[in-house]
Amino acid sequence: MKIGSQEHRDAFCRHFTQTYTEYDPNTLPWPVLDDEALQRIRSVPFWEEVFYTERPAGAIVAAFTETVAGREETRHARLIRVMIEKYGLDAAERPLGDISEDIETRFKDFGFGECLDSFLGFGLFKIALQSEFLPKEMLRIFETLMYEETRHIVFFVNWMAYTEAQRGWVARAILPLTSLRYYMRAMGRMAGLARRGRELNDGKNFAATQVSMFLDGFNFRRFLEDCYSENSRRMSAFEPELLRPSFMPQLANTALRALRLWSSQAKPEPDSAACRYQGKGP
Ligand SMILES: [Fe+2]
Ligand SMILES: [Fe+2]
Numbered sequence: 001m002k003i004g005s006q007e008h009r010d011a012f013c014r015h016f017t018q019t020y021t022e023y024d025p026n027t028l029p030w031p032v033l034d035d036e037a038l039q040r041i042r043s044v045p046f047w048e049e050v051f052y053t054e055r056p057a058g059a060i061v062a063a064f065t066e067t068v069a070g071r072e073e074t075r076h077a078r079l080i081r082v083m084i085e086k087y088g089l090d091a092a093e094r095p096l097g098d099i100s101e102d103i104e105t106r107f108k109d110f111g112f113g114e115c116l117d118s119f120l121g122f123g124l125f126k127i128a129l130q131s132e133f134l135p136k137e138m139l140r141i142f143e144t145l146m147y148e149e150t151r152h153i154v155f156f157v158n159w160m161a162y163t164e165a166q167r168g169w170v171a172r173a174i175l176p177l178t179s180l181r182y183y184m185r186a187m188g189r190m191a192g193l194a195r196r197g198r199e200l201n202d203g204k205n206f207a208a209t210q211v212s213m214f215l216d217g218f219n220f221r222r223f224l225e226d227c228y229s230e231n232s233r234r235m236s237a238f239e240p241e242l243l244r245p246s247f248m249p250q251l252a253n254t255a256l257r258a259l260r261l262w263s264s265q266a267k268p269e270p271d272s273a274a275c276r277y278q279g280k281g282p
Contacts, residue, residue: 016154025075025081025082029140033135041089042087048091048094051077051080054073054076056099057076058075060103060107064104069152111159112186113186114152116183116190116248118146118150120227121146123230125143150238156245180247221256224259
């Protein structure tokens with residue numbers, strides 16, 4: 001299948017609509033949480049951020065493409081709102097900015113941002129699952145969300161490749177560079193968010209909260225490995241001829257190789273110190 005052809009467009013649109021599932025966030029099987037689980041979910045510092053990423057998302061996507069993606073993003077925001085209200089999570093009201101200007105760039109920024117967020121989200125979700133940070137019923141609800149985000153990013157990278165190919169051979173040829181620029185912007189936004197988060201949470205000691213359960217024994221390499229393997233696992237569920245986001249997995253793969261090389265070289269030679277001092281008795 002030629003990327004950028006009508007056949008390609010039909011394939012990614014068909015796949016996207018076929019994998020849509022209907023549900024209402026209000027009637028999902030939300031579990032009753034005991035005090036400990038409530039404490040834990042309330043101590044997660046980023047619900048507000050999740051909510052305010054999902055909230056304008058529906059509007060941006062709906063304004064730009066006539067797909068079910070807009071409806072799904074709106075539903076994600078509703079789902080997070082239901083959860084915030086149900087469990088009394090900390091998420092202050094924030095005004096929604098105007099999104100009408102340069103909607104195409106906003107849509108692309110949003111799409112590449114989702115590729116970045118989802119890749120990291122795959123690893124975080126795996127840790128949450130393994131550490132049993134939240135009850136299984138709750139994680140099952142999040143699993144629906146994760147699956148939809150995976151569908152969105154697969155749709156997005158195919159849409160992006162199709163759109164750029166339609167613009168002509170120059171746009172098609174420089175697509176990797178165009179994508180890189182958007183990924184850099186997404187990373188810049190994420191770094192800004194992390195900085196603001198640190199400032200905001202200054203003084204709050206997360207080690208003393210339930211989040212420490214999440215962070216205890218946190219190992220960056222393990223995290224990256226989880227992101228990478230979970231990404232491969234989740235992506236294998238999609239039709240093989242469709243494109244998949246490749247920048248984050250490639251970046252992680254390179255980083256992991258460097259980390260492995262570094263740790264294999266940093267390892268001390270067995271008993272080298274003992275050998276050196278052998279026979280040098282007093
Ligand atoms: Fe979403
Ligand atoms: Fe999404």
